[in-house]
Amino acid sequence: MIHRDMICPFCGCLCDDLVITTEGNEVVQVDNACTLGTHKLMGAWKNRLKNPIMRNGGGWRDASYEEAIEYAAGVLLDADRPLLYGWSSTQGEAQGLGVSMAELLGGVIDSTTSVCHGPSILAIQEVGHPGCTLGQVKNRADLVIYWACNPTEAHPRHMSRYTTYADGFFLENAFRDRKLIVVDVRKSETTSIADEFVKVKPGGDYAVFAALRAIVRGRADVVPDTVAGVTKEQLVRIGEMCKEAKFGALFFGVGLTMAPGKYKNIRNAIELVDELNRYTKWTLTPLRGHYNVHGSNEVFTWMTGYPYAVDFSRQIAFYNPGETTAVDILARKECDACLIVASDPGAHFPKACLEHLAKIPTVLIDPMHTVTTPLCRCQIPTAVNGIDAGGTAYRMDGVPIHVKKFMDLGYPSDTEVIGRIFEQIKEVKHP
Amino acid sequence: MSDLLIKNAFVIDPINRINGEIMDIAVRDGRIVEDVGQGAEVIDAAGCLTLPGGIDSHTHICGTKVNFGRYMSPEDMRAGREARRGVKHSISGYSVPTTYANSYRYAIMGYTTLLEGAMAPLEARHTHEEFSATPLQDVMANTLFDGNWGVMEAIRDGDLERAAAIVGWTLSAVKGFGIKLTNPGGTEAWGYGKDVTCIRDKVPYFEVTPAEIIETMIRSCELLRLPHSVHLHCNNLGKPGNYACTIETLNLVPDLNEKRQTLYATHVQFHSYGGSDWKTFCSKAEPVADTVNNRPQIVIDMGQVMFGKTTTMTADGPMEFNLYRLHHDKWSNHDVELETGSGIIPVLYRRKNLVNSIMWAIGLELALLVKNPWQCMLTTDNPNGAPFVKYPEIIALLMSKKYRDAEFATVHPDTGSKVVLPALERELDWNEIAVMTRAGQAKALGITGIGKGHLGIGAEADIAVYPLKVDDIDPSTEYQRVIDGFAQTKWTVKRGRPVSRDGEILVHGENTTIWVDPKIRPERDISRNPRFVEMFNHWYSVRMSNYPVQDEYLKRNLRMETEAAI
Ligand code: SF4
Numbered sequence: 001m002i003h004r005d006m007i008c009p010f011c012g013c014l015c016d017d018l019v020i021t022t023e024g025n026e027v028v029q030v031d032n033a034c035t036l037g038t039h040k041l042m043g044a045w046k047n048r049l050k051n052p053i054m055r056n057g058g059g060w061r062d063a064s065y066e067e068a069i070e071y072a073a074g075v076l077l078d079a080d081r082p083l084l085y086g087w088s089s090t091q092g093e094a095q096g097l098g099v100s101m102a103e104l105l106g107g108v109i110d111s112t113t114s115v116c117h118g119p120s121i122l123a124i125q126e127v128g129h130p131g132c133t134l135g136q137v138k139n140r141a142d143l144v145i146y147w148a149c150n151p152t153e154a155h156p157r158h159m160s161r162y163t164t165y166a167d168g169f170f171l172e173n174a175f176r177d178r179k180l181i182v183v184d185v186r187k188s189e190t191t192s193i194a195d196e197f198v199k200v201k202p203g204g205d206y207a208v209f210a211a212l213r214a215i216v217r218g219r220a221d222v223v224p225d226t227v228a229g230v231t232k233e234q235l236v237r238i239g240e241m242c243k244e245a246k247f248g249a250l251f252f253g254v255g256l257t258m259a260p261g262k263y264k265n266i267r268n269a270i271e272l273v274d275e276l277n278r279y280t281k282w283t284l285t286p287l288r289g290h291y292n293v294h295g296s297n298e299v300f301t302w303m304t305g306y307p308y309a310v311d312f313s314r315q316i317a318f319y320n321p322g323e324t325t326a327v328d329i330l331a332r333k334e335c336d337a338c339l340i341v342a343s344d345p346g347a348h349f350p351k352a353c354l355e356h357l358a359k360i361p362t363v364l365i366d367p368m369h370t371v372t373t374p375l376c377r378c379q380i381p382t383a384v385n386g387i388d389a390g391g392t393a394y395r396m397d398g399v400p401i402h403v404k405k406f407m408d409l410g411y412p413s414d415t416e417v418i419g420r421i422f423e424q425i426k427e428v429k430h431p
Numbered sequence: 432m433s434d435l436l437i438k439n440a441f442v443i444d445p446i447n448r449i450n451g452e453i454m455d456i457a458v459r460d461g462r463i464v465e466d467v468g469q470g471a472e473v474i475d476a477a478g479c480l481t482l483p484g485g486i487d488s489h490t491h492i493c494g495t496k497v498n499f500g501r502y503m504s505p506e507d508m509r510a511g512r513e514a515r516r517g518v519k520h521s522i523s524g525y526s527v528p529t530t531y532a533n534s535y536r537y538a539i540m541g542y543t544t545l546l547e548g549a550m551a552p553l554e555a556r557h558t559h560e561e562f563s564a565t566p567l568q569d570v571m572a573n574t575l576f577d578g579n580w581g582v583m584e585a586i587r588d589g590d591l592e593r594a595a596a597i598v599g600w601t602l603s604a605v606k607g608f609g610i611k612l613t614n615p616g617g618t619e620a621w622g623y624g625k626d627v628t629c630i631r632d633k634v635p636y637f638e639v640t641p642a643e644i645i646e647t648m649i650r651s652c653e654l655l656r657l658p659h660s661v662h663l664h665c666n667n668l669g670k671p672g673n674y675a676c677t678i679e680t681l682n683l684v685p686d687l688n689e690k691r692q693t694l695y696a697t698h699v700q701f702h703s704y705g706g707s708d709w710k711t712f713c714s715k716a717e718p719v720a721d722t723v724n725n726r727p728q729i730v731i732d733m734g735q736v737m738f739g740k741t742t743t744m745t746a747d748g749p750m751e752f753n754l755y756r757l758h759h760d761k762w763s764n765h766d767v768e769l770e771t772g773s774g775i776i777p778v779l780y781r782r783k784n785l786v787n788s789i790m791w792a793i794g795l796e797l798a799l800l801v802k803n804p805w806q807c808m809l810t811t812d813n814p815n816g817a818p819f820v821k822y823p824e825i826i827a828l829l830m831s832k833k834y835r836d837a838e839f840a841t842v843h844p845d846t847g848s849k850v851v852l853p854a855l856e857r858e859l860d861w862n863e864i865a866v867m868t869r870a871g872q873a874k875a876l877g878i879t880g881i882g883k884g885h886l887g888i889g890a891e892a893d894i895a896v897y898p899l900k901v902d903d904i905d906p907s908t909e910y911q912r913v914i915d916g917f918a919q920t921k922w923t924v925k926r927g928r929p930v931s932r933d934g935e936i937l938v939h940g941e942n943t944t945i946w947v948d949p950k951i952r953p954e955r956d957i958s959r960n961p962r963f964v965e966m967f968n969h970w971y972s973v974r975m976s977n978y979p980v981q982d983e984y985l986k987r988n989l990r991m992e993t994e995a996a997i
Contacts, residue, residue, distance in 0.1 A: 005974040016977045092560065103515055124503050128761035128776070133553065135768025135972035140622060162972060169970050170636070246623055274762065277752065281624035283766070301501050302493075302530045302561050305508035305523030315514035317523050319505060392560065398495055398765065400556040401973065402981055 003406045008037035009089070009386025011155050012288030012396035013162075014403075022407055027387075034156030041387065045409060048367050049381035068363075068380045069417065072339065073424035075361040075377075079337035081313060082107035085326045086343030086365075088290035091391020091403065094414035095292075095299040098341065101422045103304075103312045104429050108335065111296035112289075112343050113308040114325040119257040120286045121297065121307050122321060123266035130273050132283040133397045134162040136247075139169040140281075143245035145181045147269065148205065149253025149287050152189035158287070163249065164193070170246075179245070181238060183208070184255065196238060203260040204228020208235070209268035215239035216275050248273075248282040254289070288396035290343075291403075292385075295394035330356045338362040339421075341414060346372030365417055382414045389413035434459050434471035435927055437894065440481035441901055443862055445870035446885035450862045451901065456481070458892040461926035465888060474929065476896045478903075479921050482865050483886050484543025484893030486872035489662070489697050489732050490813040491744055492533045493547050493561035493570070495554045496765060496773040500527035500742045500814075503763055504777060507742060519936040526741040526777075526814040530564040536820055538567040538931045541895025541920040544883055546876060547572040548662070548697070548812070549613060549746045551767040553973070555605035559944065559984040566940040567923075567930050569883075569893075569989075571876075573662050574607030575746050575771040576648060578619035580970070581963060583637040586647045592997045595651035596957040599949040599995055602655075604958075604979035606946040606988070609659035609876075610652050613746035614666050615644040618772040626749035629666050629676035630683070641666050642683060649694060653687045655949040656993040658877025660688065660730075662695045665702045668750045674715035677702040678722050686728035691877050698734025698812035699723075700794035712786055713849040714793045720800030723807070730875045731801065732808035735794035735825050736787065737817035738780050745815065748772035769971055780817070785849070788842035790816075792850035798829055798867070799855045805874065809867040822868070823917035829859040829867075830906035830913055858907050878945065881989065892927035895920050944988040949995040 006018040015037065021029035025045060030038040052068035053060045063071075076082050084102050087095050088111050095111075102109035113121065137144070144163045151158040159165050168174040182194035183205075191197045200208050204227070211227040214220065216239050225232050242248055250273055256265050269284060276282040288294045297307035304310045306319035309326075322328060326345070329335050330353035337360055346354060347370070357375045364372055364379040373379055383389035383405075390405035391413070412420075435458040442454045457467040491497050501508065501524060510525035511532060522532035537545060545565075550558045550572040562570045576582055576598060585594035598610060616634035617627045625635060630642035645663060652661050665680050667673040677699065684694040696702070705715035723729050745751060748764055751774020755762035758778055766772040780787040794816065801807040809826070813819040828835050832855075839846070839853055847853060859867075873884020882891035899916035906913045923931045930938050957963050958975070967975040 005976045007977070016973050096564070100520070103521055121502070124763070125505055126761065128503055128755075128763040129499070130762065130764040132764070132766035132772075133768045133972065135553075135970065136622065136766045138972060139768060139970055167969065277624065278756075281622070283764070297502065298498055298557070299560075302498050302564065304521070305501055305512075305529050306505060307502050312515075312521065316512040316521050317508070317529075319508070392556065394557075398499075398557075399554055399973065400560070401977060402556065402984075 006406060007386055007401055007403045008033050009291050009384065009393070009403055010037045010040050011291055012294060013155050013158050014291055014393055014395040014401050015157050015161060016401055020406060025407055025409055036156060044384045044387050047369070049369055049379060052378065052380045055377045065380070065412065068378055069420045070424060071378050072363045072380065073421045075337045075363060076105055076339060077425060077428055081335045082337045082339065083326060083329055083335035084109040084339045085345065086112065086341040087296040088112040088293035088343055090292065090342040090414040091385045091389065092292065092295045092299050092393065093391050094341065094418050095296050096303065097415060097418045097422055099300060099303045101418065101425060102310070104425060106313050106315065108311045108324055108329060109300070110309045110324070110326040111300070112293055113297055114321065115327065115348060116254050116289055116293065117257055117286045118308060118321055118325065119263035120266045122263040123270055127267055127270050129270065130277060130283055131285055131397065133399055134395070136283065137249040138162045138166045140247040141168070141249040142171060142177055143179045143181070143241060143248040145183065145248070145250045146190055147183040147250060147252040148255025148259065149251065150188040150190045151287065154253065154289065155287055179241060181241070198230055198234060198238065201229035205256055205259055205265045206261040206268055209265065209272050211235050212239055213268070213272050213275055216243060216272065242276055243279045245280055248276060248280070250282065250284045251287050253287045285397055292393035294396055294398065295392065298394050327353055336360055340372060341365045341418070344370045344372050346370060346375050365414060367411070380417055381411060382417050383409065383411040385414070391415065434467035435474065435924070436467055436471040437474045437476050437481065437896065440476035440896065441479060442481045442886065443865045444483060444886040445862055445866045446879060447887045456886060456894065458927040461892055462882065463886055463888055463890045463892050474896065474922055476921070478900045480861065480897040480899040480901050482541070482895050482897070483869045483884050484895050484923070484925065485541045486544040486869045486876070486884055487542055487810065487813070487819065488546050488808050488872040488876050489548045489810045490545055490819060491548055492545060493530060493565060494550055494558035496744045496775055497527060498557070498561070499763055499765065500744050500775050501529065503761065503775065504742060518939045526818045530561050534565045534567045535936050538923050538936065539919050539934050540822060540917065541897065541923050542568060543893035543923065543925050544569045546608065549611050550574050550605070550607060551771050552601050552605045552607070553767050553770055553978070555607065555980050556984055559606060559980055562942065562944050563986045565942055567925055567942065569943040569945060571608035571945040573609045573611035574602055574605060575611050575613060577612045577615040577746065578771050580769045581966065583634065583639050583644065586639045586643050587637060591647055591650055592654070592955065594647050595654040595997050596951060596955045598651050599655050599951045600957045603948045606944065606980045606985060608945060608947055609657055609662055610648055611662045612645060612648055613664040613771065614668065614750065616641040617666055618746055618748055621748040621772050622766055627666055630680055645680065646683060649684065649687070654997050655995045657947055657949065658991055660692050660695050662697060664697050664745065664747060668701045668747055669754065671704050671706040671708055671712045674703050674705055674719055677719055681722045681726060681729055684726065684728055692730040692875060693728040695875055696729060696731045698810070698815065699731040699797055700734040700736060700790060700816065703793050703797060709786060712789060714789055714796060714851060716793045716796035716800055717851060720797055723801050730806050730808065731797065732810040732812070733794045733798050734810060734812040735816050736780050736790040737811065737821040737824065738782050738787070738791065739817065740777070740779050741814045741817055742775060742777045743815045744773065744775040746771050746773045748774045750774070751776055782842045785843040785845050788846040789849050791842065792846060792852040795828055795835065796850065796852050796855065799857045804859070804863040804866040805871045807867060808872050808875065823914045826864050826917050827906070827910040827913040830864065831908070831910040832856055832858055833908055834910040861901055881991070892924055894924040896922040941987055944985045945991065946988065947991045947993060949993045951995045951997055955997045
């Protein structure tokens with residue numbers, strides 16, 4: 001069977017033009033997706049965990065969904081300070097249930113945002129966000145900057161769908177008429193096609209933004225001959241390019257959010273874009289990794305007022321990144337149970353956090369065996385959103401897309417499993 | 432559903448010409464009926480002003496920019512936190528509260544139907560997701576067409592029916608309610624950092640004028656037989672001297688519909704400015720109100736400004752950037768490809784500030800100078816002029832000259848020479864307030880036929896019972912009692928079910944989403960038009976098939992089908 005206009009559930013580009021061919025319960029061909037997307041779609045039906053598993057001494061035993069769900073609910077009900085973490089690769093509907101569950105439990109809910117674009121959000125909360133949908137960039141941008149990211153490898157179709165290689169309504173020959181600037185600490189696949197490659201010394205982004213802001217404001221005189229390894233000559237040239245562009249678009253990745261300076265870097269980037277808007281049109285967009293990490297921020301926000309790291313232990317929604325973020329809570333050994341949904345902290349979190357995760361009852365909801373599995377006491381496999389489950393996801397620019405299901409492998413969705421856990425919790429917790 | 436009887440209510444129901452009768456209201460299955468039997472639940476409303484549920488015909492409560500207003504403002508969230516209790520979720524926020532907070536606070540004030548003023552079609556799914564988390568009101572969304580490429584091309588080609596076909600298809604695809612135009616043409620120009628000044632400038636590239644967009648959309652609206660008229664945010668918002676542009680725009684509007692207005696001009700306060708700069712800034716509410724008085728085909732809403740902190744948000748991207756350059760706090764912008772844009776900034780309206788004081792006066796002047804209350808709706812363009820929780824104060828200001836004078840004494844001392852407010856003696860009565868907060872809003876939205884805005888037999892049983900002894904209160908002097916009374920109902924009844932009592936939320940309800948589905952002849956179905964499909968798939972960043980909002984996003988919904996004339 002051929003399924004058209006399908007949505008790729010991998011990265012924040014949320015490409016929606018995939019053609020997927022299935023034979024029975026097997027994906028045999030994926031057209032239009034990049035290798036990352038193709039790999040996920042082709043492989044996902046294979047390495048699934050067959051059923052829930054639970055610790056059995058040093059090993060594992062199979063369990064039924066009823067048993068695993070009851071266990072998960074019990075663990076969360078018993079906890080004084082449960083942590084509900086992950087949420088970036090699941091549907092918005094599951095995220096919403098997660099928030100309500102955290103609220104009822106008096107727990108903490110956090111998404112992978114806190115270890116990727118959390119600093120971008122902190123900067124936005126200070127100075128705002130001049131942004132746009134990706135189609136605006138595609139149709140208008142004659143200058144694109146990728147800063148501290150490598151879309152060729154992390155968002156492989158970003159350039160062909162939205163920037164460098166995309167047709168633009170207002171550009172006669174989009175490829176020729178568009179300029180590309182890449183700023184990074186090292187050469188990458190993306191830098192090799194740039195019109196300007198700006199090589200910044202690690203940790204120097206803040207200074208480079210500040211120098212560009214000065215130049216754009218007409219104060220090149222205060223800029224020294226080199227800034228973080230970049231010559232003044234190149235900075236002035238780039239400042240001019242930015243001002244002369246009709247529509248500029250700045251994209252940045254975790255190379256900026258997680259570099260020294262963290263949220264201050266982003267704040268400076270936003271203020272540069274803001275400054276440029278006094279001369280011409282500029283926008284800025286964080287390149288979000290997981291396909292629905294931005295969705296978790298949206299859902300958390302309309303339900304609680306805050307985009308991530310929400311602590312309900314006081315019955316109200318409390319937000320203080322650095323205190324209520326998952327890594328901090330784990331590092332302080334504060335939580336006494338953890339539910340992890342659709343993410344793999346085992347592969348990303350500091351060792352001290354993982355040690356604590358292994359000590360407390362941790363339940364993982366994930367279709368596959370991951371690096372986090374060995375740290376858990378119970379894992380519940382679910383359907384993969386965009387393959388055998390459907391639901392809402394928000395693209396990196398905030399456009400909500402309905403991710404579609406095209407096969408049924410018999411697994412319940414995250415929404416279903418979390419819904420069932422929540423039901424059991426409500427039986428005990430609700431008046 | 433169980434029966435309900437509201438006894439001994441002091442009823443004002445302007446649509447049914449009831450003005451202060453003591454009555455019983457019987458409810459069965461969510462509708463008002465002649466009577467109910469013995470077993471009915473009884474609410475004793477003796478001594479309580481009882482009105483149809485409040486309707487806000489222009490508010491911003493759900494969707495991409497509202498949520499971004501929250502996202503960028505943790506300081507606002509900290510202002511309104513309340514703990515979870517019973518069926519009530521925890522809530523946060525003051526000027527852009529969480530969805531639950533909006534719903535609870537509106538319910539406590541007796542509001543049962545809300546119109547989200549601006550939904551970008553491409554992002555409609557988001558609005559609907561938040562709608563389904565708005566438990567206590569029926570909701571609908573006006574849909575933005577101000578910078579729609581397909582529409583502007585149709586206008587350039589002089590093809591009115593094509594423009595109407597695009598609007599009709601889009602409304603049904605995104606489950607929208609009516610047509611919203613925000614700074615028509617200006618949001619497209621903002622795509623390249625430009626704006627239009629008034630209605631005669633040409634929109635770059637598309638070579639059409641705002642006047643042409645407005646006229647074509649008014650005619651399209653009538654061709655599609657939409658219940659509501661075009662909902663217009665005029666060009667040139669917030670600039671000194673813009674009243675001339677506003678009057679020129681209002682004078683464009685033909686009288687095309689017997690049942691309702693042909694144009695709903697929104698937050699007219701922001702469009703009634705005289706002077707040539709901020710130094711000479713003054714009120715021009717009088718000529719604007721005169722124009723409205725002479726043109727029954729126009730309804731306006733006030734867009735009242737109240738002092739204090741709030742967050743401004745509008746699809747008018749260039750305006751928000753200009754405002755940001757005055758306020759220097761923080762600025763978010765979000766342009767939406769092929770359609771529209773938006774901007775958000777926090778603001779603080781201060782009594783000590785002359786411009787802010789004049790703005791505050793203009794809104795009140797408009798409401799007092801427009802003679803017919805059916806032509807002027809009470810709004811703040813929540814949260815732009817102020818959060819909706821300020822409505823009770825606005826009601827009291829309109830009902831009491833004494834209160835206005837007391838407030839006037841606290842604003843910037845130079846305000847008196849710039850406004851006419853102190854000279855206005857009019858004090859609105861209870862009936863006029865009922866018109867401006869529910870009956871008139873229902874009529875302007877075209878939803879009286881589905882039982883909104885009145886308490887006649889067959890109407891939806893959306894009822895607000897206020898602890899206000901009308902015979903006992905002199906609103907012109909006892910304005911604090913008016914404020915307190917309208918701030919919190921004794922009972923709010925939604926579809927026959929009491930949802931709040933004395934400020935306590937009683938149920939986790941389920942709203943209805945009201946949307947419009949114009950029935951267009953198949954040969955006029957634009958989604959089968961190759962040129963349109965080609966334009967769509969080439970320039971949007973989503974495929975056309977992924978654009979419409981699936982039915983599953985609407986929990987309970989009421990589809991209003993219209994017989995389009997195309
Ligand atoms: S760019 Fe991202 S969304 Fe698009 S196909 Fe590749 S992995 Fe999937």
